[in-house]
Amino acid sequence: MTTPDELLSLHGLHVAIAGRDLVRGVDLSVRRGRITALVGESGSGKSLTAMSTIGLQPSGAVVTGSALLEREELVGRPAAQLRRVRAARVGTVFQEPGQSLSPVMKVSAVFKDVLAVREELRGAKRVSARTRELLTSVGLPDPDRTAASYPHELSGGELQRVVIALALAGNPDLLIADEPTTALDVTVQRGILDLLRRIVDEREVGVLLITHDMGVVGEIADEVVVLRDGLVQESGPVREVLSAPESPYTQELLSAVPRLAETLQRGMADGAAHGRAVADGAADGGGAADGSAADGGASSGTSPDGAGELVVRVEGLRVEYRRRGGSHLALDDVSMQVRRGEIHGLVGESGSGKSTWGKALAGLVPFEAPVMELDGVDPRTLGRAARREAFSHVGLVFQNPASSLNPRRTVGWSVGEPLLLAGEKDRVATQRRVKEALELVRLPGSYVSRLPHELSGGQRQRV
């Protein structure tokens, strides 16, 4: 099984935390110039597998089995030696580029420390030359500006490139990429994936790519290992696994990948208006930052049978964020109608104003609009209490389920509070409606007494 170009090979890697076996005997190998994808849903143990390999398992974790980096055993090595292995041979890229760098340090300061350890490079001139070289190599057009920036001054895509450049310092043999594109916009993802592929081809490094996205796997990986509950379900070359998955779990994962063409076809065949995603032209508010008017209002997808009462009707919606030293026009002249029972997709890049639109509807940001009706009533014409009541009919689901709930309150409290605010007085009725709401999103009613951290990400989003 061992081939000459095999870089990393795990044999029966086992990780237990507090007596619970979270990774149960994983075998996988990464070859030079190849990308091995480790796939699985959240909680399957994929990140833990990768982190344990390089000695970054959480404290208290017991790692057994074998992890060979070119015949060099990593399991059981003391922390100081593992640190040296990481510095010399492994580069790591994580999921959240926005949080991967210390917020109070310039990019150049991080490079100074990293280059000192990974390349034993010292002296301001040499360090800045090498920093420039690395930043250029990951496709950053203005490396000097990037190096002189603080993390908050860079976009997610730029930051992820910076993190990749840091990982490439010291010319590592192995690159571990833990969900490197998950937190990024689709358009930015593309560029990062291309960059990873290019790095692999040019530098002959091996990549262990951790992802839950089968689409990403199909695009750039060479080999794939499917993990579930710490057990390998299936492994092999990407083409084989994706085209003829043996394990039912892999089949399930693959069917979870939304296929645009298929969905559209199905939608046409059904001809049903309900549950259909209508891709509206999104307002391009990105260019509005410099004051130019955003073009193209989002037009309503008309329902074929015209049924369903109008829930939302907005015309010429305009939102401007004012702050000291200038204002930012987030939405300009956007119109939309939503009928009961319809799902509308509002599509656009980050910064295009999608969220602002939603917040305006929920009354969370001040807005101007000639026409704005919720259930046929303009909330602005109502009094204070009635206005809040009208806005409370708009329910929002945000991106990050982990931070959308109050960590110290039970699920039941979080779901029930809006009901109380909306004027529901009867406690028993509130409790009944909370349970109904939970069952509607397919969570057991007993979850009312759970705290957010006791739920998985998926369950939290259902809440």
Place this chain on the structure above:
Amino acid sequence: MKPALLRVGRSLGVLLVVLTLTYAIFYLAPIDPALAMCGKPCSPEDLEAARGFMGFDKPWFVQLGSFLSAIVLGCTYGSGDVVLACAAPCLGYSFQLHQGVTTLIGQRFPVSFSVALGAVALQSLLGIASGAIAARRQGGLLDRIVTGVSVIAASAPAFVVGLLAVVVFALKLGWLPSGGYVPFLENPAQWAWHLVLPWATLAFLNGAIYARLVRSSMIEQLGLDYARTARAAGLTERTIDRYALRNLALPLVTLVALDIGALLGGTVITERIFGLAGLGALLLDATSTADLPVIVGTTFIGSLLIVLANLAADLSRPLLDRRLAAGGGRRARTADEPAPDTP
């Protein structure tokens, strides 16, 4: 720099409010400052004359106004042949001590300054170091010692700790002088030697807050993504500690500034225990003899120092965290808030 100007303006406003409240003591306190000066026996005419001389016969807002103008322009008490001049910056005149309040404060300030400087240096050093060590050994013996000691220190009254220190280290063991002050210019070594106990006492009491803040924030920082990225890149734990502490600079600077401001204004209990003639002792003496001009003057200086320290901390915030500068006073987004532009 509009926000900076706004902050300066706000600080001046706070000062004015504090001063007005302190000045109200003159009217609310059941003391007549003129009575002490009047002499015995005190005839009503003499009392009136004394009041007129001291300026206490005017309405309160006139007095507050002349107090303020005296700071800038100086003032004179009385008229005719008996005139007392108080040069700017005049903070009033103590008719009991027969000295200008400014002069009194000027005499006492070096003592309070010496105490404050050493105490703040010692307490931040000890507090930050022990907090960082405790965070690194979370749950270990050292951590438990630091946490335990800091609970005691944070809840112990200053006079107990101070008196214990005097009894043990000065009287029983005889290692250190029990009190007194030697001017720095006279003998720097003796200056420091006499201040070791007050410094240590204050550092013990205040350092506990630093230790607890640093411990909990360090634990939080070391668990953040940037620390993991640094670790994965092979940086040493020492470098990662440095990153974490750098991220704590903001709350720490605020805390240090407040402590400097508070200590410069004098420490009543510590100065009394160690026989130091600082601003705190001046205030205490003035309170017991009802020397109102001195009370108002020292309170004013004390609040001025706190306001100035606060202002300095506020103005340095954008330098320590560039996110605060970028937002033009708007709070920077913290790690777990969703970005405003994502769906």
